[in-house]
Amino acid sequence: MTTSDDGPADGSDTPVVYDLDADCTLSDVSEENRYHAEVNGVVDYGVFVDISDSVSGLVHESNLSGKFDVGDELVVELVEIRENGDLSFDTADLDEYETVPVAHDYEVSDTGALAERVGESVHVEGEVVQIKQTGGPTIFHVSDETGVVPCAAFEEAGVRAHPDIDIGDLVHITGVVEEREESLQVEVNSLDRLEGDDAADVRQRLDEALEQRAEPHDVEPLVEWPALEQMFPDLREIAKQLRRTVLESRPIRVRHHADGDGMCASIPVELALRKFIEQTHQDPDAKRHLFKRLPSKAPFYEMEDVTRDLNFALEDQARHGQKLPLLLMLDNGSTAEDVPAYENLAHYDIPILVVDHHHPDPEAVEPYVDGHVNPYLYDEDYRITTGMMCVELARMIAPEITDDLRHVPAVAGISDRSKADAMTDYVDLAKSEGYEESFLNDVGEALDYEAFWLKYDAGRNLINDVLNVGCDDESRHRELVSFLADRAREDVDEQLDAAMPHVEHERLASEAHLYRVDVENHAYRFTYPPPGKTTGEIHDRKVEETGEPVITIGYGPDFAVLRSDGVRLDIPEMVSELNDEIVGGGVSGGGHLVVGSIKFVQGMREQVLDALVEKMADAELDEDLQSTTVGHESDD
Structure with missing residues (x-):
């Protein structure tokens, strides 16, 4: 705002006093203009006044008539904006004046571009997707069209700031971009809930952008196999739901069968989703909070598993202000045995997606799941393993990980003894990456061996080294696999020496x-x-x-x-x-x-x-x- 004349726009002689919105900045003020102000501090040499949440200055004692206390309101005139940004005010004694409201003319910043605005004041509009109370500030995670950024608002240590703001609210935030532990955070100056048309406009904008960003990538199958390729449209839909879940900052919990195929299914999906979380969330802890992989000893979702999952989900919701998770079932989840656990989850807002190759009970399962891919639903069978399907699913989420996954379908097929004709192509593909068939067998044995000893632990880093996905040491991978496969075979031989006579x-x-x-x-x-x-x-x-x-x-x-x-x-x-x-x-x-x-x-x-x-x-x-x-x- 640059108006500096004393009269209103209609040409009358009544003085104008500007009333700035809370989010107005220095760009909205001009010297010689008068403003409504509030005293925020009293010192020996004058009083400090605010004319908006982020614009303040000093009225020197020489320009004061009377005594002022914190919270008193007065009219001031902006005398000078100094080079260092300090503002000098004088009091304006007016008998009559016209108040003219001033809205801040601002440009909304994309959360995905805040790295270029460190130290600057910005405006962010989006949806609150998580609220976490720390021992200091309240952290509001705000999602817009480009990503999610944590915004820190401070009331007092450990006290909830802006208690009227809930998850799902659309907000407008003004604050300064700061770096915190190699990540970005907005230090909040003002936070307001958007209402009416403003909220509707932002919601439409977010929904359109979210729909577009959730779209999975088009990928060519690793091998030509019509039986698997017919599932691509439904696998794409699963990929889209997973990407959208990440963009909405809803946690994802993966339950997978604790065997070779189950790990060949879950590890690529984990790698892809962690990559996508890293690309879309400024918070470095997002990968830890938004994704968890959990093995299931049985090839179905047991009541013990669902009870643990539900308990942890409700605790995370209460402790970290998270949404309830989406459940992704891999290499299990298709049968009537899963239904009691699903019925338990049905009391809560927990979507369920299933990618499995066990013989399904679709009539029993379909009422509880939001997506279900299984080769039997396409007149195929178990020879299409879950690992084969999930490698393609992972590539649809994050195609840049393809080079890490070319050998995985062969390991999945060998682990599950698939006799599909396409196994020849998968093994040849793995050979082109330096994997001989005998070593692929060793990888499968090593995965099975480690899954037994890990029991209910995901063993993420160890399993990644065994499968060589996200592993940074090729020699360690090969030495580890050879050791574990040899140990597994020795234990099998010892067991069969005891059992075979009986x-x-x-x-x-x-x-x-x-x-x-x-x-x-x-x-x-x-x-x-x-x-x-x-x-x-x-x-x-x-x-x-x-x-x-x-x-x-x-x-x-x-x-x-x-x-x-x-x-x-x-x-x-x-x-x-x-x-x-x-x-x-x-x-x-x-x-x-x-x-x-x-x-x-x-x-x-x-x-x-x-x-x-x-x-x-x-x-x-x-x-x-x-x-x-x-x-x-x-x-x-």
């Missing part, structure tokens, strides 16, 4: 071989390999030994692990039938068509196993049908 054999009417072993009493407990892996290794050896259709059952007091080669089993269907037929059996479980695990009431074990064998004996032989995920589908 394997029982019979020939079914279909001419398939049936092998049974009590892994509770005839194998080492609480060590590697666990029952699922032990059963799978026995099965592999019997398939190689006979060259004929083989079924293997490893059982304990209340569980059985099932493997099949060359027999057309439908384990999910068999589990459903057993539950209906055996009253009081408590049969549950599932898996793929030819690999799975079941649970039952301990006292009904003999009835359940006998009925199971009868159903297996009736199954048709199919020498082209190969098992998958041998030794990796259950740690029960």
